Amino acid sequence: MIFLFLIPVMIGLLQVEYQNKNVSPFDIHPINMWVFLAATCIYCVGLATNLESYNYPTACSKIISHLIINSGALASITLASVLVSSLIGWLILCLWIILPITLARNLLKHIYEWLKHRTYNIISTGHVRFNKLWECLTLKKQHLPITTIYTV
Template sequence: MLALLQVEYQSKSVSPFETHPISMWVFVGATFIFCGGLATNWESHSRPATRSKIISCVIPSSGALASVSLASVFFPRLFGWLCLCLWAVLPVILAKQISLASEHI
């Protein structure tokens, strides 16, 4: 996706941060969360089960959010916003289900 974005903007005088600032900053933030989750998961195998469940849900959801936010740059603006909003809600839904499951344990 990054290579496609580079090809798309190579002949333009503006960057994707200027044309789609929210999508690009969501991509950067989700990538940092993804990398932080991987580092935390890699370093801590002795953490409580609840924390590792949370991290195991944060990693794929932030990775998916990074991909969707980057892909939203290529879509028409309304469809890109729709995809971005739907995937931004996904971590909230997963966190709620994890907290409900941990209460029953």
């Protein structure tokens, strides 16, 4: 939730810094600004999805929460890298890579558990349906009349 407050404050600081200049941050730092926009969009979609699934928690909610943390941190870091000098900004951006790497282990565990659960459900549903079909086929064979053919 801190990103909900941090990002607007940093946008305000960015507006103050560039208010009397004839260039925009998109002219000076195009990569950072486009990464910020993409990360903010992912963050907003993740928050909306997380709010939708709040009443019905699923195994995907942990994955979505990791996505929200990573994209919110990336959005904040890219804005911070625009506000500070170029060298420090790129250093901060490079240090941000540590966050997803540390969270990736836990995220991969959740993805594995989710996939394992989904695979087990699919296999068990298929097994139950196959058993019902097999029972139908074996019952039909038992009730067939036996006919004998006489040859003369």
